[in-house]
Amino acid sequence: xxxxxxxxxxxxxxxxxxxxxxxxxxxxxxxxxxxxxxxxxxxxxxxxxxxxxxxxxxxxxxxxxxxxxxxxxxxxxxxxxxxxxxxxxxxxxxxxxxxxxxxxxxxxxxxxxxxxxxxxxxxxxxxxxxxxxxxxxxxxxxxxxxxxxxxxxxxxxxxxxxxxxxxxxxxxxxxxxxxxxxxxxxxxxxxxxxxxx
Amino acid sequence: xxxxxxxxxxxxxxxxxxxxxxxxxxxxxxxxxxxxxxxxxxxxxxxxxxxxxxxxxxxxxxxxxxxxxxxxxxxxxxxxxxxxxxxxxxxxxxxxxxxxxxxxxxxxxxxxxxxxxxxxxxxxxxxxxxxxxxxxxxxxxxxxxxxxxxxxxxxxxxxxxxxxxxxxxxxxxxxxxxxxxxxxxxxxxxxxxxxxxxxxxxxxxxxxxxxxxxxxxxxxxxxxxxxxxxxxxxxxxxxxxxxxxxxxxxxxxxxxxxxxxxxxxxxxxxxxxxxxxxxxxxxxxxxxxxxxxxxxxxxxxxxxxxxxxxxxxxxxxxxxxxxxxxxxxxxxxxxxxxxxxxxxxxxxxxxxxxxxxxxxxxxxxxxxxxxxxxxxxxxxxxxxxxxxxxxxxxxxxxxxxxxxxxxxxxxxxxxxxxxxxxxxxxxx
Numbered sequence: 001x002x003x004x005x006x007x008x009x010x011x012x013x014x015x016x017x018x019x020x021x022x023x024x025x026x027x028x029x030x031x032x033x034x035x036x037x038x039x040x041x042x043x044x045x046x047x048x049x050x051x052x053x054x055x056x057x058x059x060x061x062x063x064x065x066x067x068x069x070x071x072x073x074x075x076x077x078x079x080x081x082x083x084x085x086x087x088x089x090x091x092x093x094x095x096x097x098x099x100x101x102x103x104x105x106x107x108x109x110x111x112x113x114x115x116x117x118x119x120x121x122x123x124x125x126x127x128x129x130x131x132x133x134x135x136x137x138x139x140x141x142x143x144x145x146x147x148x149x150x151x152x153x154x155x156x157x158x159x160x161x162x163x164x165x166x167x168x169x170x171x172x173x174x175x176x177x178x179x180x181x182x183x184x185x186x187x188x189x190x191x192x193x194x195x196x197x
Numbered sequence: 198x199x200x201x202x203x204x205x206x207x208x209x210x211x212x213x214x215x216x217x218x219x220x221x222x223x224x225x226x227x228x229x230x231x232x233x234x235x236x237x238x239x240x241x242x243x244x245x246x247x248x249x250x251x252x253x254x255x256x257x258x259x260x261x262x263x264x265x266x267x268x269x270x271x272x273x274x275x276x277x278x279x280x281x282x283x284x285x286x287x288x289x290x291x292x293x294x295x296x297x298x299x300x301x302x303x304x305x306x307x308x309x310x311x312x313x314x315x316x317x318x319x320x321x322x323x324x325x326x327x328x329x330x331x332x333x334x335x336x337x338x339x340x341x342x343x344x345x346x347x348x349x350x351x352x353x354x355x356x357x358x359x360x361x362x363x364x365x366x367x368x369x370x371x372x373x374x375x376x377x378x379x380x381x382x383x384x385x386x387x388x389x390x391x392x393x394x395x396x397x398x399x400x401x402x403x404x405x406x407x408x409x410x411x412x413x414x415x416x417x418x419x420x421x422x423x424x425x426x427x428x429x430x431x432x433x434x435x436x437x438x439x440x441x442x443x444x445x446x447x448x449x450x451x452x453x454x455x456x457x458x459x460x461x462x463x464x465x466x467x468x469x470x471x472x473x474x475x476x477x478x479x480x481x482x483x484x485x486x487x488x489x490x491x492x493x494x495x496x497x498x499x500x501x502x503x504x505x506x507x508x509x510x511x512x513x514x515x516x517x518x519x520x521x522x523x524x525x526x527x528x529x530x531x532x533x534x535x536x537x538x539x540x541x542x543x544x545x546x547x548x549x550x551x552x553x554x555x556x557x558x559x560x561x562x563x564x565x566x567x568x569x570x571x572x573x574x575x576x577x578x579x580x581x582x583x584x585x586x587x588x589x590x591x592x593x594x595x596x597x598x599x600x601x602x603x604x605x606x607x608x609x610x611x612x613x614x615x616x617x618x619x620x621x622x623x624x625x
Binding site: 040043044045047048050051054055057058072073075076077078079080082083085086087089090091095096097098099100101102103114115117118121122124125128129132133136139158159161162 | 211212213214215216217218219220222223226236238239240241243244247248249250252253256257260433436437439440441443444462463466467469470471473474475477478479481482527528529531532571572
């Protein structure tokens, strides 16, 4: 269940010579770094909130026989926030799991093409998250849907997590793509990490 | 035929190296566009798939483990195990497996187990005359216990996917996990007696040394007892147990060890978020793919095939285990769980196969996946620690592959090895 040390345990990749980044890419990289860091910080706060709320819920149940029923719902929603806000940073740090057994055996040029392909695929998924997520949220708003369970929050507001996460992922994938196109390797494309293993 | 084509296409796509979440979503999305002409509300499907209270157990268990590691609460585990077993033949090997077993009950991660214990155990074993191959194999295999002995991330995911009690799954992993550890220890002792007599044995630790060693690791050992005991007694759900365990780890680190401050808490929370992002993005992709499978009635087709071929429960299990063993050589655990499990759930129900039993067999198979080349995360871990040739590590792990298959065979033949403990749970 621990996956943060992936970069330490994987065989070292072939590192190409450093490439000087164009100014526009440096600016994009700076922007993505800031946004992804902020999103990750919010994600961590949501994580700590879940930790506190569940602990509090257990205490309330056993000491006061009065477990707050809304905690389960809120923690589930917090998990969506954790995932969607942390996904971009994980992409930039090459922490999304991929099957790289063939790619690592390719010649440098072909490997670069594989990186470009991986970034393009991620961009496509990001666009789906943005467009489809936005449409779904707006439809929920029009219909006046609220969440099931104790909270009864407007669904559309929560559904906005999908396009927001998609937009962050899009920016990160765009940076990854740009770096792959010019042969820079400071941010790796998604490769194997341990996940739950 | 169409089922085989569908999965072959997915595997080929994944082998192009793109992130698994993107591969699953891309493939599923393309299939939706081809078969339905539109994506429908896929983001709603994804949202619903991630928005589950039970899944929060995974990042919270990761949070708990990181607090224990960052707080250096687990640092003395290996020395404690060594003090207690050093007089036995193969004492260092036994200590390694014992430390892996306890650490597995804290971390729930095979890689973390191999990484943490291996960094201490391998140099020690080499210094005492173990062959490198033997030391590498032992740690690689011992590390795999991380996902069989609870808590176990793959079990949480399997439980959520199949709507099976995670508490029961955890308990079902205990006896097979301890059996696996016992088999590894027996192999180590036998090897030491038969072939490794030149390895010097240390004198037995005095009672006071033994007690002192236990005292050093008492808090580390108390945590899994608290977490698993609470679940066994029906005091906590899996998610609550994860949160309660993290609270206990925090209190131990802050009050007893005084090694956990705000920095350690924050970094551990970030680690939990990273685990969530990696894992649940795959779940998001798999939910799109699973949506397509349902639309195409693939699970029903598989059930019809089983009925037509009259394989029977054991025949089906053996075929599935062989298939997952092959997949495990190339794919990582989460993808295997999320790709195969939803497809075969109706088949399990049709054949009256206990999903808890199947879940344990699946996890044992996923353990094998971590030490079978070419893609085996624990093999990579040992390589990263030692910089040893991969061939040496693979050869060292080979006997353990056979031992694990043997244990899997025992659990297939006697399901009660897995099912006895959950059957005695108070929650039942």
